[in-house]
Amino acid sequence: MIAVRAPGLADVDAWARSSGVAPEQALAELGIDDGLPVAPVARAAVEQALAAARLAPADVVATLPPLLKPATAEALAVCSLLAGCEPAHLPVVAAAIKGVAAPEFNGIGVLTTTGSAAIATIVNGPVASAFNGGANLLGPGNRANASVGRAIALATQAIGGSSPGLTDMATMGQPGKYTFCFAEDEANSPWEPLHVARGVPAGTSAVTVFGAAGTVEVANPHAASADAILDSLAAAMFLPGSLDFDRHVVAGGRCVLILSLDWARVLAGEGHDRSTVCRELATRAAWSVSSLPPGLSRALGTSADGDAVIKAVEDPSDILLVVGGGTGAKQALIPAWPAPTIPQTVVV
Amino acid sequence: MQDWFADNGWTDGLPVVPPTPEAVAAMVEAGGEPGDAEVGEIPPLGAVATVEKVAVNAVLAGCKPEHFKVVLTAVRALLVPEFNLYTIQTTTHPATPMVVVHGPEARRLGINGKTGALGPGTRANAVIGRAIHLVLTNLGDAKPGVRDFATLGGPAKIGICTTENVDDSPWPEWHTTRGFSPDESAVSVFCMEGPQSVNDHDSTTPERLLDIVGSVMGHIGSNNWFASDTGSEIVVVLAPEHARLASDAGWDRTAVQRYLYNRVRRPVSELSRGGQWSPRTWSPWMNALAKQPDALIPIVEAPEHIVVLVAGGPGRFSAVMTNMGNITRAVTLPIPN
Numbered sequence: 274m275i276a277v278r279a280p281g282l283a284d285v286d287a288w289a290r291s292s293g294v295a296p297e298q299a300l301a302e303l304g305i306d307d308g309l310p311v312a313p314v315a316r317a318a319v320e321q322a323l324a325a326a327r328l329a330p331a332d333v334v335a336t337l338p339p340l341l342k343p344a345t346a347e348a349l350a351v352c353s354l355l356a357g358c359e360p361a362h363l364p365v366v367a368a369a370i371k372g373v374a375a376p377e378f379n380g381i382g383v384l385t386t387t388g389s390a391a392i393a394t395i396v397n398g399p400v401a402s403a404f405n406g407g408a409n410l411l412g413p414g415n416r417a418n419a420s421v422g423r424a425i426a427l428a429t430q431a432i433g434g435s436s437p438g439l440t441d442m443a444t445m446g447q448p449g450k451y452t453f454c455f456a457e458d459e460a461n462s463p464w465e466p467l468h469v470a471r472g473v474p475a476g477t478s479a480v481t482v483f484g485a486a487g488t489v490e491v492a493n494p495h496a497a498s499a500d501a502i503l504d505s506l507a508a509a510m511f512l513p514g515s516l517d518f519d520r521h522v523v524a525g526g527r528c529v530l531i532l533s534l535d536w537a538r539v540l541a542g543e544g545h546d547r548s549t550v551c552r553e554l555a556t557r558a559a560w561s562v563s564s565l566p567p568g569l570s571r572a573l574g575t576s577a578d579g580d581a582v583i584k585a586v587e588d589p590s591d592i593l594l595v596v597g598g599g600t601g602a603k604q605a606l607i608p609a610w611p612a613p614t615i616p617q618t619v620v621v
Numbered sequence: 622m623q624d625w626f627a628d629n630g631w632t633d634g635l636p637v638v639p640p641t642p643e644a645v646a647a648m649v650e651a652g653g654e655p656g657d658a659e660v661g662e663i664p665p666l667g668a669v670a671t672v673e674k675v676a677v678n679a680v681l682a683g684c685k686p687e688h689f690k691v692v693l694t695a696v697r698a699l700l701v702p703e704f705n706l707y708t709i710q711t712t713t714h715p716a717t718p719m720v721v722v723h724g725p726e727a728r729r730l731g732i733n734g735k736t737g738a739l740g741p742g743t744r745a746n747a748v749i750g751r752a753i754h755l756v757l758t759n760l761g762d763a764k765p766g767v768r769d770f771a772t773l774g775g776p777a778k779i780g781i782c783t784t785e786n787v788d789d790s791p792w793p794e795w796h797t798t799r800g801f802s803p804d805e806s807a808v809s810v811f812c813m814e815g816p817q818s819v820n821d822h823d824s825t826t827p828e829r830l831l832d833i834v835g836s837v838m839g840h841i842g843s844n845n846w847f848a849s850d851t852g853s854e855i856v857v858v859l860a861p862e863h864a865r866l867a868s869d870a871g872w873d874r875t876a877v878q879r880y881l882y883n884r885v886r887r888p889v890s891e892l893s894r895g896g897q898w899s900p901r902t903w904s905p906w907m908n909a910l911a912k913q914p915d916a917l918i919p920i921v922e923a924p925e926h927i928v929v930l931v932a933g934g935p936g937r938f939s940a941v942m943t944n945m946g947n948i949t950r951a952v953t954l955p956i957p958n
Contacts, residue, residue: 446740
């Protein structure tokens with residue numbers, strides 16, 4: 274039995290009356306149990322966060338899975354500050370939470386599956402200046418990346434009722450479930466930013482949430498032409514371990530592809546834009562069913578004979594291109610959790 | 622205080638516990654060694670890690686004193702030369718160490734090897750992994766863009782510590798393959814990236830299951846293909862239900878390793894197309910094979926370099942952790958009493 278009780282200002286005041294720090298027992302009651310230390314929360318910081326997000330404490334930002342509980346601004350602010358956020362980060366957390374709560378994202382599935390799904394959050398627009406889209410963008414070291422990603426995870430616990438081993442049944446889990454948030458390096462990208470490509474006006478900030486199965490490095494130091502790069506990327510998308518049996522696509526049928534600046538420049542230099550890269554990859558990432566491990570091709574059943582084609586994505590728009598990272602021609606492929614989860618882009 | 626630590630670059634971006642003299646002293650005390658004892662030089666900067674300095678980072682990470690012997694043992698394991706910490710710290714690849722605790726000490730500390738074994742939810746897993754990361758960044762100065770040149774990095778860099786699911790595994794714990802008895806406690810460090818998820822709900826034979834696992838191990842673009850002959854490794858974490866499928870058919874861990882070793886191969890022609898064929902960097906015997914496009918190249922030098930662990934809870938998702946294109950060898954050290 275999970276008694277979900279979202280945190281609020283009353284808790285903050287109670288903590289202030291003792292040492293100012295949330296005691297472990299209080300956190301356990303709130304279901305906040307990622308295992309890492311939390312930051313002290315001051316009432317003034319909660320008020321600053323709410324002001325930054327232009328929200329009143331009782332405003333309901335979203336109905337948060339997996340238990341479909343109302344996420345008030347007050348509770349989100351407390352979760353964010355516990356996670357280590359600055360007050361100014363609350364608008365980004367709130368936007369991501371709206372994305373996680375969108376029915377098409379299938380947060381109930383993402384947060385309860387035995388699969389290793391984690392919520393990856395991509396930050397774009399002016400607000401991304403505080404976030405890392407450069408060297409080590411997927412790793413630790415930047416407060417905004419680390420704390421905003423963690424705030425989203427803690428909110429799904431304290432407010433949404435996600436609880437490892439109770440409602441979160443991940444057989445393995447993955448480190449991305451602690452925190453998984455990064456920016457795009459818009460300044461050095463040859464193309465328009467991801468959120469603009471997804472319909473958000475330029476100059477506006479937005480987050481894109483994605484149900485991620487894991488991370489795969491893709492490197493090929495000998496690929497010097499756009500053609501060789503596209504071949505390398507397409508070949509790396511053959512991941513039958515993330516086969517979606519319903520849609521007959523490998524690699525979860527969707528992916529975030531983080532292109533290094535080096536490769537993005539080569540592609541752009543040969544005249545490619547986002548849409549042509551995605552279209553080429555969607556076309557090239559196709560294999561005959563007979564190239565699957567034998568057991569898998571048989572499991573696809575009568576609908577797929579040996580000459581049938583299996584693809585990485587059904588549509589070019591299922592590839593979310595992000596440009597970023599530091600020195601080096603290293604890419605990251607982030608396949609989707611192989612079940613229905615549709616990425617959501619939400620304006621901050 | 623949180624801002625001061627973050628602004629000085631002494632954290633991973635998340636809240637830390639204040640390293641008060643009392644907290645650090647309690648940590649040192651639990652380690653059973655003098656605070657000024659030298660643990661070693663942490664590359665790439667080469668700052669000398671004393672027991673006390675490791676203790677400061679353990680406090681920052683949120684460790685309790687009871688976790689400290691594991692942290693100290695793990696730091697010593699990282700510094701064994703064949704682990705190749707210098708390269709792991711500075712490569713553009715997302716490589717990072719994973720800590721696995723074996724034996725009774727893992728149970729005593731409550732390290733989680735069941736549901737969510739590779740994710741959050743358990744203090745011991747979270748803070749031990751994080752302490753290692755803070756030691757590496759604060760004492761080795763492997764900070765992003767400074768001395769850690771990871772182009773993209775990965776979420777596992779925040780720290781990853783786990784143990785095997787001994788209750789549900791059909792096989793002895795992994796440290797027994799290194800000569801330890803099941804009753805001895807030890808710490809292993811492995812280099813890894815990822816993990817990648819392996820979804821298999823349908824297999825009824827070990828062959829089919831491992832073909833699917835193998836397809837994830839050997840994707841084109843993996844750095845392991847650069848290191849087929851230079852000594853890299855791959856970690857396969859089988860979910861207990863997957864491991865039992867193999868075990869019920871009479872397969873032990875060695876059989877799984879040998880099968881994967883023999884199945885996860887790609888022809889020279891394919892590796893060349895994927896760019897993972899650079900004769901300048903290969904050994905003479907591999908250069909000779911360059912003239913034979915159909916020759917099948919294995920992804921590691923020998924079956925034992927496919928590390929097979931059993932962890933996780935109910936469900937049919939396993940995990941694969943590929944590796945950097947450079948030498949690295951797992952290191953296992955005993956936890957002192």
